[in-house]
Amino acid sequence: MHIVFVSREYHDSKRGGGIATYLHDLITLVLEEGHQVTLITASDDTRQYTVAVNGKFTKVNLEGGDFIIPEVEPGMIQMKKFRIFFRFFSYRMKVLREVLKLKNVDVLEVAEFGAESVFFRKFDFPVVYRLHTSSLLDRSNGGVFKFRLGMIPNFFTGYFEKRMLRFADYITSCSNSLKDWTSTYFNIPQNQIEVLYNPINLKNWKFTRSEESLAALKILYVGTVSYEKGVGELVEACKLLKGKGVDLTLTIAGKLGTFGKNLQQDLKDDTWCSFIGHITKQELVHVYETHSVAVFPSHWEAMGLVTLEAMYSGALVIGSSEGGMSELIEDGKNGFLATPKDAEGLAERIEHVLGLSHEEKITISTNAIQHVIENFSDKKIVPQFLEYYKKVIADYKVKSAKK
Template sequence: MHICFVCREYPPSKRGGGIATYIRGVAQGLCALKQKVTVVCASDDTRHDSQYKDGDVAVIRLSGGDFVIKGVEENTLLQKFRMFYRFKSYRKKLRNAVLALKDVDIIEVAEYGAEGLYFENIGIPVVTRLHTPMLMDHYSFSKMSFNRYTWKFWWQGLQEFKCIKQSKYITSCSTSLKEWTMKELGIDAERIKVIYNPIRIEQPPPSASQQKPTSPNGRHEILYVGTICDWKGVGDLCEAVSLLTNEGVNIRLTMIGKQGVYAELLKEKYQGQTWFNMQGFTPHEEVMQMYAQADVVCFPSWWENFPMVCLEAMSQGAIVLGSNSGGMSEIINDGEDGFLVTPKDAKRIVNRIKEILFIPTSEREKISSAALLKIKIDFTMDIILRQMITYYQRCINDYKINESQ
């Protein structure tokens, strides 16, 4: 089977994010299972094309992308409007690049960016992968309204909705995202197949002796990994740790992730507090070690699709406190292999952290082992990729039947 992934980002790229991580891991995993994989994506420098091999994965980077990356090309006022004047031409270039491959059996394209807009009726089945639409409002969990803050990406977001609605084959990274799509876009449940994001465990979990034991007399380490923004619940977490400190708990919160305006606001508010530790870039290998050494790894997001950081932390035997809003409730069984908390409430986070900090060592070891087992049984590459291959083959067969009628 020749599988073609069409995406906005693929490592190495200055635009790389969760989708890039997902596609690279899946592409390499499928090649290991003897599938042929090609990735068609954009060059960071939109003036140049390139083709090369990333292991067994064929990568085609196209020029003409509808974005500009600071420091890669000279930034001009006109370039800021590329999302409009290059939108159609770049998506047609994607379509032509896939058709030029001649032997593609199936295409997977993310809904994000609406890059599958011109893939209908080209003689190849197309799977639209739901990651999180641009116009999902993480504050109200509905579609964003049009205003002076959203106008820049409003039109492109509507094109994403168009791609989803016209797609016959749709996969979602979580049930939570599937249900949102059904509700907000009126998509029938049977059109959306939930296939979870897989994780490749490249770094083996530490032994029990390498993990940090809980000590009521020492400093408790709380770890957050991810973008530092309001809807990720980082502000709520900071407030919770501040309250715990005021109660006399010896604690430190370390935050690792992409920083922006909101991170600067948190620094201004809390910088100098003994518990506050916001780090810059940290190598992935080091982050994986920090998961296991923390007393609690906390992700109190207001909503999440299916975060890789939660899978990573559990794969290292970490004690995870996640949000019960969204995909983490599909990963964690509360009190068995991790813990869940209702977001947007610092006092609830305080109570759950205190509960976790003072559970017996034997109970921590039991939960840690259960977290490791959950990842191995349900979310490893081998398990998820076989589900994907089965689904792809089903789509190919269904498409052929419909084409012959």
């Protein structure tokens, strides 16, 4: 098959997040199966258009993106932040023109986030819309944002995300939680959305965790450092435990926004908490395997690939009970769930995990590793994607023949 992916971000982008990781892993694995892949994404430097071909993989970096990365394009930063409005349609027209250049496409997958399919109409191949997380989803309550001036960009983009899904024939979701949210708030029939979990490429992770590492009082958070990710509650929970005499440390790895920078400043004199910023996968392997407990207390999360990474490392994982993490963790068997926005409850959960016997920790750790291998590995998930694409292609051909 020739599979085309359209997404605003990819793993080598400075804007890369969960979508970028998902795409990189899936594309790598699909190429290994012998398929042809074209990726249309945005260049970090919005002045540059580049095309790179490597075997059966073609990567197109489009110019004219509707965002600004200050360290890449310095000058007039405040003005350039309005690109979401004055470049919104021009960039999406570039996406359409790039798609129309392609030959012998079998299926195209486009992320719903960012509404890059605004100008898409009927092609001679099917289009699959991949749900990641809408711009309208309020992680603080699992609902839709209430309107306020600061949220205008979200409502602007979210309007088109919702509109595009209304015309979609084929939709996939990275979790049942996101499927349910989209069905409820965007009025999409449940049976129109196929759940295909993001795969984890096990070849990217080679862990050599020692059993002794599970006895360490070392807590880890990996991901964007933001309010919605529950990092504030995690810090408060650790402070509560420190006050009780628990001699723990907290390592926070990930991109720092305004919230993260303020939090780092507040904790600058606390040697027990360290911010190590955005690090490579190779560096992250060592961080995972030397920390005993990984905590991801998001207020709401569509899925959370870092949860699977931490589980596969053998860490004792505490995830949020709201959203897709609850689909990855079986509480008390291969990890633990905690109620979000509850620092005291989270502190009790961390204390409980730290207090488990060595044998109990080994059992949880072993179960977590096996759970990831059996249910979320590339060998398990990628065939599901390929089978779904084939089904969509066949269905599209039948429907087209009837017209």
